[in-house]
Amino acid sequence: MELDKVEKLVEKYFDATTTVAEEESLRDYFSREDIPAHLEQYAPMFQYFAVAKEERYTKKLALTKTPKGSFRTLYKWVSVAAVAVFTIGVYFYNSTPKPVTLAEEFTPEEIASAQEALALLAINFNKGTEQLYHLEEFQKNTNKFLTKE
DSSP states (O other): OOHHHHHHHHHHHHTTOOOHHHHHHHHHHHTSSOOOGGGGGGHHHHHHHHHHHHOOOOSOOOOOOOOTTOHHHHHHHHHHHHHHHHHHHHHTOOOOOOOOOHHHHSOHHHHHHHHHHHHHHHHHHHHHHHHHHHHHHHHHHHHHHHHTO
């Protein structure tokens, strides 16, 4: 094979545009002993491809079946149970009712009587706080006499 033709084929090989027949001719060329010095770097690669093409795996592969109670079966049943629980939850879901205002729940008479009762409570509460003010004044005066300031 001519040297310039081999160089062009190597270029085409690295550009990934060679045919199977051209790759075979390159393997044949680089399997020879008299390779030019500038192409010797490619020889081990093409020699490896020629040897690797003939390799075969001869050991037997042990193909085992998975047991019936495997993880895959468990996974299927767990997913079925999850869907069932979700469906039951959606069926029995009670949405929260719309909040009811006081005007909708009680009559105007009931609201008025409640306001009246709260007003009486406020009046009595204020009377109690007035008594506390007098008690506070009494406490201050007592402390003056006891400590004699």
